[in-house]
Amino acid sequence: METDRELSFREELLEEIQREIFSLEGSALDEYLIALGMDPNDLLESFDAVFQDPEIAAKRRKFATARQRPHESQPFLSASVLSFDPAKKREIHSAVTKRVDVTGDMTIAARNRRIESDDDLDSFLEACLRLGLIDESGNLKE
Numbered sequence: 001m002e003t004d005r006e007l008s009f010r011e012e013l014l015e016e017i018q019r020e021i022f023s024l025e026g027s028a029l030d031e032y033l034i035a036l037g038m039d040p041n042d043l044l045e046s047f048d049a050v051f052q053d054p055e056i057a058a059k060r061r062k063f064a065t066a067r068q069r070p071h072e073s074q075p076f077l078s079a080s081v082l083s084f085d086p087a088k089k090r091e092i093h094s095a096v097t098k099r100v101d102v103t104g105d106m107t108i109a110a111r112n113r114r115i116e117s118d119d120d121l122d123s124f125l126e127a128c129l130r131l132g133l134i135d136e137s138g139n140l141k142e
Contacts, residue, residue, distance in 0.1 A: 020032060080136045081136055082122050082125060089121050089122070089125060091138075092128075092138040093121060099140060125138075
């Protein structure tokens, strides 16, 4: 355990280093950090990581929540949306695509926007229904 004197000395040393770092810029700062045994590029990357980690963690939590959603007591899917005529299906697809464009949220269902056949459209609508983006009548959910 450190004594009060050792703790005081450590605090003074850290304050002195901090004042020196704050007073330097550019290559002078790089040279000082290198003299202390630190790599300026590594420090910069570590600094950037501090701000990215919370953002990444939030995205991971959102992804984990989305992954759990289909496994939680999923109701039986009726084929009502899939039985609509192709024009109505394309209208629903267009509405979902517009929402994705407006909100910026990219869902698993909306990730592949290429609909080349009626089967693709049915798969897309089924995914939207399973993910809770639309109800069985094809209406967008909030």
